[in-house]
Amino acid sequence: MTAVIDTDSPTGTEVKRDFRLIDSTLRDGSHAISHQYTEDQVVAVVKGLDAAGVQVIEVTHGDGLGGSSFNYGFSKVDEMKLVEAAVNATTNADIAVLLVPGIGTVDELRRVRDLGVNVVRIAVHCTEADITEQHIKIAKELGMEAIGFLMMSHMNTPQGLLQQAKLLEGYGADTVYIADSAGAMTTNEVRARVAEIVGGIDVPLGVHAHQNLSLAVANSIAAYEEGARNLDGTSAGLGAGAGNCPTEILAAVCEKNGIVSGVNPLMLMDLAEEVTRPLMPRQQVVDRAGLLLGYAGVYGSFLLHAERAAERYGVPQAEILLELGRRKVVGGQEDMIIDVAVELARKHAEAEGRTA
């Protein structure tokens, strides 16, 4: 068990931490509030996280730098202003951004670096590490920490993820992350992936968990037990759909497990209750839609398409989603939804002796 020594502690003394906590309330949480963060809200959340001892705070549009757009939803406040507000509000915590190649640009990365951002997470689908090479190298040239972030990691095998992680490491990534973006992994699936990857790379591994199966906290703890040394959370679990691993619960459960997070659970509980919950349009609940996504293991963006196809072709939405999960359909293959609905409708008709 390697301890992370943080010499930037608020008290000036060394804080020995067993892992690094990255909070994404101001990035992944942005999805849940339709990217309507104000500068005041960003400052309040950053101050709360920073005071509680969180080491890295990610601030960007939910879809990363440049995400504010017709396709992904417009931000209320220009993300550069939000990033600048975060940098000015923090004392010890690093401010990070997310960059999805194809959405964010190198120019935007330079701009946030100039504002004082020193960590970038470069996020791609879990089989596409090869498109991160340029971005990782530029981030390193800019003097930033580069984290390779593999999304929808339940769609790749432990061995497949290790190969992707090795690519990221080879490009110069300082840290590799696997994200369970659909909250679709069982605890044993997380364990198998983490164990395989940490055994094959030299840089630290992180895990980003979602709540669709109500396993985000348990899976984060399991990831730590298998050797992950970065864990993600968001205040009050704020995030798309079922939400993320709640930072304040993760901190409390770490303490009960004897894992030193270096953050103060009570301060994080106060932040969640007094700052984050009041700005949430709805509380994070694992409702049918969220649970279905985790159960089927598909993208959140498929939900509405599947609902429409279900109505049009008279097939249960759940059946469409489950079949899409089995076929491991990825973002960009939305046309498959209609194919699947038509096929299922035909099967139903045949079973009932009707003509579709």
Add this chain to the structure above:
Amino acid sequence: MTAVIDTDSPTGTEVKRDFRLIDSTLRDGSHAISHQYTEDQVVAVVKGLDAAGVQVIEVTHGDGLGGSSFNYGFSKVDEMKLVEAAVNATTNADIAVLLVPGIGTVDELRRVRDLGVNVVRIAVHCTEADITEQHIKIAKELGMEAIGFLMMSHMNTPQGLLQQAKLLEGYGADTVYIADSAGAMTTNEVRARVAEIVGGIDVPLGVHAHQNLSLAVANSIAAYEEGARNLDGTSAGLGAGAGNCPTEILAAVCEKNGIVSGVNPLMLMDLAEEVTRPLMPRQQVVDRAGLLLGYAGVYGSFLLHAERAAERYGVPQAEILLELGRRKVVGGQEDMIIDVAVELARKHAEAEGRTA
């Protein structure tokens, strides 16, 4: 791994199940709606659970038979009427009741038996199995399945719980349950308790989990892995405070783990979304209060008392609750709350060089 064979399947064919699922929406969930269930609501929930293949449905005031009172809150509808409605609505599922010795009486147990209830859970604090002897024996004389139910099980050691379980077994209990009533156990704490108990008794063990640390589903799966063969849930997690293990998520996660529950996750998702959520006054969220209870490991009833003491003595509520947890204070010791608050106030004053 012993499979439970259920010959009462709706289709007439044998359903092989790896464990028995007991749903407590209509008992533990009653707390969350201040015991205001109507007969129509009970019928709708029972029909949904029964159709989805749930084997046992618990229906009683949140505090069990006889709970409707000034102390525990009055039920909207007489519990005998609710129990009767449940018995009439079920096709395959057994209807169960909870009985807390000192609250419920043997007379009430006879009455529900006559209505068609065939399972009773006799619930006591995790160190007080010895007060269940009479009730277990009477339940057996009445021809009912008797389940000994040990509450607040985080407050006893694995070895201590095994001794309690042996007492229950000796009195004739058909099944023994440990309840993590405060949702305060880590997954490893659940594993240790289940492993110890199943190694020392011959009757099946069950685990009842709460969500205060967001671990209810993970802990239920871990309990199964260690040998528990009864698991509890409530629809949409309906229950006091942070709520219970959500039945529909547990069913989905079991399937993803290859554990055969014999229940239909999609039907349970529909029940949660279409029947249970609409009757909930608020969604189940792990808010500060709920998380504090799990973190400190204290009774829910202490929360309000601690809040009042915190205001009166100028000490943080969290500090009072954590100290109460360390002292393993149990229900009935509410006077300790003031003692603790006064003591903490004195310590704070001393530290600041003031007179308390």
